[in-house]
Amino acid sequence: MAAITAEGLVKIYRTRKTEVRALDGVDLQVDEGTVMGLLGPNGAGKTTAVRILATLLRPDAGHATVGGFDVVREAHQVRSMIGLSGQYAAVDENLTARENLWMFGRLYQLPSAESSRRAAELLVQFDLVEAADRTVKTYSGGMRRRLDLASALIGRPRLLFLDEPTTGLDPRSRLGMWDVIRRLVRDGVTLLLTTQYLEEADELADIIAVVDHGRIIARGTADQLKSQVGGERIEVVVHDPSEIQRAAEILARDGSGQWTLDEHTRKLTVPATGGAAKLIEVVRDLGEAGVEIDDIALRRPTLDDVFLSLTGHTSETETPEAAA
Amino acid sequence: MNGAISDGLIVTWRNLKRIPRIPELAIFAILQSVMFVLLFAFVFGGAIPLPDGGSYREYLMPGIFAQTIVFAAATTAIGMCDDIHKGLLDRFRSLPMSRSAVLIGRTVADVVYNAGILVVLMISGYVVGWRINTGLPELLAGVGLLLLFAVAMAAIGVWLGLAVPSVEVAQQVSFTVLFPITFLSNVFVPPQSLPEWLQPVAEWNPVSTLTAATRELWGNPNPYVGTGLPAEQPALVTVIWVIVILAIFLPAGVRRYRNLSR
Ligand SMILES: Nc1ncnc2c1ncn2[C@@H]1O[C@H](COP(=O)(O)OP(=O)(O)OP(=O)(O)O)[C@@H](O)[C@H]1O
Ligand SMILES: [Mg+2]
Numbered sequence: 001m002a003a004i005t006a007e008g009l010v011k012i013y014r015t016r017k018t019e020v021r022a023l024d025g026v027d028l029q030v031d032e033g034t035v036m037g038l039l040g041p042n043g044a045g046k047t048t049a050v051r052i053l054a055t056l057l058r059p060d061a062g063h064a065t066v067g068g069f070d071v072v073r074e075a076h077q078v079r080s081m082i083g084l085s086g087q088y089a090a091v092d093e094n095l096t097a098r099e100n101l102w103m104f105g106r107l108y109q110l111p112s113a114e115s116s117r118r119a120a121e122l123l124v125q126f127d128l129v130e131a132a133d134r135t136v137k138t139y140s141g142g143m144r145r146r147l148d149l150a151s152a153l154i155g156r157p158r159l160l161f162l163d164e165p166t167t168g169l170d171p172r173s174r175l176g177m178w179d180v181i182r183r184l185v186r187d188g189v190t191l192l193l194t195t196q197y198l199e200e201a202d203e204l205a206d207i208i209a210v211v212d213h214g215r216i217i218a219r220g221t222a223d224q225l226k227s228q229v230g231g232e233r234i235e236v237v238v239h240d241p242s243e244i245q246r247a248a249e250i251l252a253r254d255g256s257g258q259w260t261l262d263e264h265t266r267k268l269t270v271p272a273t274g275g276a277a278k279l280i281e282v283v284r285d286l287g288e289a290g291v292e293i294d295d296i297a298l299r300r301p302t303l304d305d306v307f308l309s310l311t312g313h314t315s316e317t318e319t320p321e322a323a324a
Numbered sequence: 325m326n327g328a329i330s331d332g333l334i335v336t337w338r339n340l341k342r343i344p345r346i347p348e349l350a351i352f353a354i355l356q357s358v359m360f361v362l363l364f365a366f367v368f369g370g371a372i373p374l375p376d377g378g379s380y381r382e383y384l385m386p387g388i389f390a391q392t393i394v395f396a397a398a399t400t401a402i403g404m405c406d407d408i409h410k411g412l413l414d415r416f417r418s419l420p421m422s423r424s425a426v427l428i429g430r431t432v433a434d435v436v437y438n439a440g441i442l443v444v445l446m447i448s449g450y451v452v453g454w455r456i457n458t459g460l461p462e463l464l465a466g467v468g469l470l471l472l473f474a475v476a477m478a479a480i481g482v483w484l485g486l487a488v489p490s491v492e493v494a495q496q497v498s499f500t501v502l503f504p505i506t507f508l509s510n511v512f513v514p515p516q517s518l519p520e521w522l523q524p525v526a527e528w529n530p531v532s533t534l535t536a537a538t539r540e541l542w543g544n545p546n547p548y549v550g551t552g553l554p555a556e557q558p559a560l561v562t563v564i565w566v567i568v569i570l571a572i573f574l575p576a577g578v579r580r581y582r583n584l585s586r
Contacts, residue, residue, distance in 0.1 A: 051414075054418050055417070055418065055585075056414055056417055056418060056584075056585060057585050057586075058585045058586065076420055079418060079419055079420040079421075080420035082418065084414075084415070084418040086411055086414055086415075088411050089411070090410065090411030090412055090414055090415040091412075091415070092338060092342075092410075092412060093410065094341060094342040094345040094346060095338065095341055095342075095345075099338075099341065103334060103337075103338055104415070104419065106331075106334045107331055107334060107335075107416065107419045107420075107421040107425075108419055108420060108421075109327075109420055109421070135345060151415065155420075
């Protein structure tokens, strides 16, 4: 059964001067117990989509259901099933972590004792025990982020929305957060998460939907998206520019397609089938021909490549030159 | 309904918690009022003689109380606006809680907070010579009227906090509107000293009727009564004002709150 559905969602932000079409007909389906990753650059419409599904925002057109309930007409039922951790930590600065969690538990309609118990549990789980009775004002960004996610989990929701859960975290905290998220998913929570990090979507999501300018421009598993861009490639950085031609001839023979050259970095790239064995073959042929190389690698397409091939620009930069 | 009350109380608890955690807020709110007391009692007091040798300080204090209550609308607006921008309102709105709890919690907490400030102010008024010349029932009736008015001001503050784009604007708007309202009244000076066309404004001004009502209840001098309903029935006119304000700003605030999902 689909835990989350959306059909033709449109959201237009109207200000005095401008109209921004933040969502321009978004369809989504997330099956129970799976993880959907919304992947897109700044301004793609990820937060807008999450806010509509979490009942904070009304769509201008289209409709959506969460847990079988309509997000507009049955918002209250939706709210009793979901947990939301927005893009920016939404906790009370003047309360302690324990007080925040207790309050959100009570407002999730847990009885007071149950709420305290659950708060204590989450403080342990999110490594906030030591700071539990300090006001949140004194917390670092990462601690706030963790408290925010803990707040979203207070009512043991079956459906979870996480808007850029690891933005602003250091690499170690990010891995920690991934761990927490994986554990939740293992317990059967349905998760919709947004991210700008291709690696993160690859790591956590079963299905990835690539969002750009308020539309979903591609969807599928990470592997499906990657295969859309083509298979593996071998990259060779040649030491001496005068030997590039000779190296290219070898790659043309060993590879399974047209090679390309980045003159600036002296990097030759060629599509290749055969994986590691092919890599060894290329190394040997280059060695026999006496071509000195600085670096060689077998590269699988990243979601960055996916983005580039789908949108003509990379996820980080909006400049069309980057695609050229 | 049950949910609205219990959720409302939790939000109230949360709003009250912040008072001891940011003591500067309460301290400066009190200092500001005490400053007004001292300024008018010692600086202007001598220059504003009351007929029949009435005590200016006794005349002044009820006005200071009313002024403090009126300015509390700014606190409410700023608090509401702050909750929006810190994302807390989003969190509340994503929870299966009563929709009105946020508004109830803000209002109740601010009224309680004002009651506290009022007590401190009454004590400092007592120190500079303000007295209640009637009895306990009148004292309670006066305080009750002030707090009733505080509810109305909180409703305005909630609406304003939801209507403005930022905390700074909330602050600016509050002071731009509230200063003239308190000064176009009988709080500091006799309304008869105003230009004639402004006099009815000052007489009907709820700040004036509130002040006049408490002066009368406590037996403090109120020598400049005009004519007409606000002069004869200041308490009644104040209550009518409260009803009118609530009738306008409660639904307007609720509408604003709903429109957050626009
Ligand atoms: N309240 C608003 N008023 C006007 N425009 C808005 C508002 N919120 C978002 N937008 C616009 O809508 C578009 C989508 O915004 P949204 O926040 O959904 O993007 P996002 O994918 O979450 O981006 P980011 O990665 O930067 O968080 C952007 O162009 C943004 O400027
Ligand atoms: Mg966003």
